[in-house]
Amino acid sequence: MASQRKRSKGxxxxxxxxxxxxxxxxxxxxxxxxxxxxxxxxxxxxxxxxIYIPSFSLDAWxxxxxxxxxxxxxxxxxAAIIGSVIIDLVLAIPAAYSLARFRYRGRDDIGFYILxxxxxxxAIVAVPIFFLFRNLGLLDTIWALMLxxxxxxxxxxxxxxxxxxxxxxKELEDAAKTDGAGEIRILWEIIIPAVLPGIITASVIAxxxxxxxxxxxxxxxxxxxxxxxxxxxSNFTGGSDGVxxxxxxxxxxxxxxxVFLVVVAIQKHLSRGLTxxxxxx
Amino acid sequence: MSNSSLPASGAxxxxxxxSARPAFKRRSKRLKAAxxxxxxxxxxxxxxxxxxxxGVYAIIQSFHQVxxxxxxxxxLGNYEKLLTDYQFxxxxxxxxxxxxISLVLQCVLALALAFYAYRDPWVKGWRIIFLIPMLFMxxxxxxxxxxxxxxxxxxxxxxxxxxxxxxxIAFQSSIWMSRVILILADVWQWTPFLFIIFVAGLQGQDxxxxxxxxxxxxxxxxIFWNISLPMMKPIIAVAxxxxxxxxxTMFTNVFIITKGGPAFGTETISYFIYRTGFKFFNFxxxxxxxxxxxxxxxxxxxxxxxxxxxxxxx
Numbered sequence: 001m002a003s004q005r006k007r008s009k010g011x012x013x014x015x016x017x018x019x020x021x022x023x024x025x026x027x028x029x030x031x032x033x034x035x036x037x038x039x040x041x042x043x044x045x046x047x048x049x050x051i052y053i054p055s056f057s058l059d060a061w062x063x064x065x066x067x068x069x070x071x072x073x074x075x076x077x078x079a080a081i082i083g084s085v086i087i088d089l090v091l092a093i094p095a096a097y098s099l100a101r102f103r104y105r106g107r108d109d110i111g112f113y114i115l116x117x118x119x120x121x122x123a124i125v126a127v128p129i130f131f132l133f134r135n136l137g138l139l140d141t142i143w144a145l146m147l148x149x150x151x152x153x154x155x156x157x158x159x160x161x162x163x164x165x166x167x168x169x170k171e172l173e174d175a176a177k178t179d180g181a182g183e184i185r186i187l188w189e190i191i192i193p194a195v196l197p198g199i200i201t202a203s204v205i206a207x208x209x210x211x212x213x214x215x216x217x218x219x220x221x222x223x224x225x226x227x228x229x230x231x232x233x234s235n236f237t238g239g240s241d242g243v244x245x246x247x248x249x250x251x252x253x254x255x256x257x258x259v260f261l262v263v264v265a266i267q268k269h270l271s272r273g274l275t276x277x278x279x280x281x
Numbered sequence: 282m283s284n285s286s287l288p289a290s291g292a293x294x295x296x297x298x299x300s301a302r303p304a305f306k307r308r309s310k311r312l313k314a315a316x317x318x319x320x321x322x323x324x325x326x327x328x329x330x331x332x333x334x335x336g337v338y339a340i341i342q343s344f345h346q347v348x349x350x351x352x353x354x355x356x357l358g359n360y361e362k363l364l365t366d367y368q369f370x371x372x373x374x375x376x377x378x379x380x381x382i383s384l385v386l387q388c389v390l391a392l393a394l395a396f397y398a399y400r401d402p403w404v405k406g407w408r409i410i411f412l413i414p415m416l417f418m419x420x421x422x423x424x425x426x427x428x429x430x431x432x433x434x435x436x437x438x439x440x441x442x443x444x445x446x447x448x449x450i451a452f453q454s455s456i457w458m459s460r461v462i463l464i465l466a467d468v469w470q471w472t473p474f475l476f477i478i479f480v481a482g483l484q485g486q487d488x489x490x491x492x493x494x495x496x497x498x499x500x501x502x503x504i505f506w507n508i509s510l511p512m513m514k515p516i517i518a519v520a521x522x523x524x525x526x527x528x529x530t531m532f533t534n535v536f537i538i539t540k541g542g543p544a545f546g547t548e549t550i551s552y553f554i555y556r557t558g559f560k561f562f563n564f565x566x567x568x569x570x571x572x573x574x575x576x577x578x579x580x581x582x583x584x585x586x587x588x589x590x591x592x593x594x595x
Contacts (some may be wrong), residue, residue, distance in 0.1 A: 016397045023394055024410045030469065031413060033435075034425050045428075050435045095324035102317035110321055115590060116582045117328045121530035123551035124571045124578065127342070127558045128335030151331040158324060183316055212419050214533040215551070219559065233420045234537055245428050252421030259416045264409060271481030274474060278519040278590065279481050 038249030045245045060246035068236070068247065069224040076221075077228040077255075080142045081210040084149035085203050091150075092158040093199070097187050099158070100165035101173070111162075115276070118155040122215045130219050140226045148216045153206035156276055160205070163277020164198025165191060197266075201273040204266050208259060229255050336575060343569035348562055359569035369570060371545050372553035379460055379549065380528040383467045388521060390468070391475030396505055398476075399483040408480065415473040423537035426466040431538070456546030459539050463547055466534050471527070475520050482516040483509060518589040550574060 037045060040054035042063075064070040099111045129148065130139075138144040168191060176186050192199070217231045227235065229251055236244040236251075263270065271279050343359055345352040363369050398407045414422070429435050430452050437450040452458045486509060494504050532551040535541055541548030541556065548556070550570070558567030 016401065019393065019397050020401065020407055023390075024407070026469070027411055027414050027473075030425055030429065031417075033429075034421075037428065046432055050433055050438045091324040091327055094320040098317040098320035102320075104314075104317045107317070110325060112587060112590075114324065114328060116579075116586070117332050119526050119578055119582050119586060120332060121551055121574060121578065123530065123532060123554040124339070124574050125332065125335035126554065127564055127567050127571060128338035129331070130559075131338065132334065148331075151327065154324060154328060183313075208416070214420055214536070215555070218536075230418045230420050233418070233424065243424070243427075243432060245424065245432070248421065248424050252417055252424075255421070256417050260413070263412065263416060267405070267408065270412075271478050275478055275516070275519050275523065279478055279516050280485065 034249045035253060037245050038253060040246060042244070042246055046242065060244075060250040063244070064247050064250060068232075069227075070251070072224040073227050073229050073232040073251075074254075076142050076145070076224075076226055077211065077230075080145035080149060080228060081207050083142070083146035084153065084210050085206050087146065087150035088153050088157045088206055089199065089203065091154060092161055092202070093192065094187070095158050096161035096165055097191060100162045101191070111159075114155050114158050116155075117151075118276075122152075126215060126219060129216065133220060139220060140222045141220075142226055144220045145217060145226060145228065148220065149206075149210040149213060152213065152216075153209055156209070157202040157206050159276035160202040160273050161195060161198050163272065164195040168194050197269055201266050201269040204262050205273045207262070211255060211259065339568040339571045339575070342565055343572045345565045347565035347568075352565070355565070359566050360573075362566065363569055363573065368545055368548070369553060372548045372550045375460075375545075375547060376529055376531070376549045376551075379463055379467075379531065379547070380525070383464045383528055384521065384525055386464070386468050387472045387475055387524065388517070390472050391479050392517075394472070394476050395479035395483055396509070399480045404480065404484075408477065411473045411476055413473075414470045417470070419470065419533045420537060422466055422470050423534045426462055426469075426534075427538045430462050453539075454543055456543055459543060459547045462538060463531070463534050466538070467528065467531070471524065475524060478516060478520040479513070482513045486512050515589070522586055522589055
């Protein structure tokens with residue numbers, strides 16, 4: 001990490017803090033306002049005149065647990081996310097090991113193919129994927145969500161882990177080899193422990209993308225059997241009630257808090273993870 | 282791949298005694314050559330299933346009329362119709378307009394913020410604060426903006442209180458104002474993505490070069506333009522590509538905030554495919570649009586992305 005750098009000629013501190021402070025305000029104001037939406041009674045949300053100083057109420061909290069199958073949404077999200085991350089790691093760790101530590105024909109093309117799946121717009125494959133899962137009888141199940149989240153994140157996870165594996169000094173492996181260890185044992189006993197930060201970073205980013213996923217979930221899920229929090233939000237609307245914004249806001253914060261804590265914990269690795277290893281932050 | 286090692290093991294059982302050892306060695310040699318392929322194969326097969334299968338399926342389906350009931354082959358019918366479908370071209374245009382404005386804004390803002398933040402003693406604090414919008418679910422962010430501009434009329438009310446307008450603003454009925462809402466939501470949520478990457482890039486630059494330039498009396502913008510920016514080029518390229526991919530596939534915000542309206546003025550290509558397939562159940566037509574997008578994606582991937590990623594990793 002860079003130490004504190006000196007100021008250059010002609011740079012004004014006032015301007016710096018005006019700009020940074022201004023952006024911080026721009027980031028936080030909508031968040032705080034939305035929090036106030038989550039903690040106000042329903043009648044104070046959509047009014048002829050917006051209410052800026054609302055009264056406090058836990059209406060939304062009771063509503064999401066009592067009137068809505070929030071527990072099911074939460075369970076579906078967590079199960080689909082954990083399942084997909086496990087599938088990703090099982091597939092990605094050997095693949096990354098192969099791409100990072102072996103030389104063979106076609107390696108770069110295989111690597112790029114894996115990367116290029118990240119470029120596929122979900123909408124492009126949406127129709128066929130929908131029929132695929134329908135034919136498999138997996139529509140409206142968390143199994144379908146698991147499989148699709150895993151597919152979306154696999155390129156990311158593989159490339160992040162590969163990037164960390166490239167950093168391991170070759171000597172470490174050679175030493176183990178002269179001791180007679182096989183490739184698989186080297187992977188298990190030396191490489192995986194050494195790239196653990198990369199594996200954790202990749203898992204966290206995969207988790208965020210899985211929580212956020214919207215289009216596939218919208219197509220696959222049609223009942224609380226498979227609704228996740230992300231798509232359930234768009235169902236807090238309906239009929240004469242209109243959009244139930246206080247419940248939406250509260251669910252948004254319920255999902256935000258764990259993600260925020262985990263991301264702060266891996267902050268140091270975030271830039272590297274977000275660029276699939278291209279930037280070593 | 283595993284099949285290739287079978288004949289060797291067969292040979293080993295057929296020839297008893299002494300030859301078992303060399304045969305085993307031969308087999309293990311072949312296994313060694315196959316090992317990297319075996320390791321990468323499960324991931325590749327999985328991705329092929331989820332990309333190649335849908336690709337082939339979409340191509341076949343695109344030559345059929347698929348509504349309710351059985352598929353009816355219609356040759357290039359869907360493609361001919363697409364070429365003259367102003368909604369399809371409109372969706373491409375909207376995606377391009379909304380995407381490029383959003384991307385340019387995010388890039389400029391993130392560079393400026395990163396430039397001011399990376400030398401600040403509280404850079405870690407700024408990073409955490411700026412990160413916050415990115416960590417909300419996109420569907421939640423869409424509702425924040427929907428409530429703020431449309432349903433809650435909060436923005437119009439604030440402008441009225443400031444005396445800037447004297448009535449409600451009908452954002453829904455203006456194409457450009459609806460586009461601005463989509464752009465604003467995207468800028469708010471995803472500028473941090475670029476910011477985090479740019480800060481890391483700037484922190485990674487050689488401090489001594491920067492210091493030497495400073496002692497030579499170079500001003501901050503000279504350092505930024507002549508030292509930092511050239512050094513950052515590959516990082517900026519990779520970050521922008523990743524952002525561009527996500528922006529051009531924008532769906533959630535359109536689905537929640539504008540539904541593509543007014544007058545299809547905010548319909549992105551993803552939303553067009555969704556609407557054609559899953560609202561009008563015109564699956565053959567949606568598949569034809571998907572195939573065209575797939576071709577564009579592959580071209581862009583081969584021509585632009587490959588270069589940027591391969592060069593950034595030497």
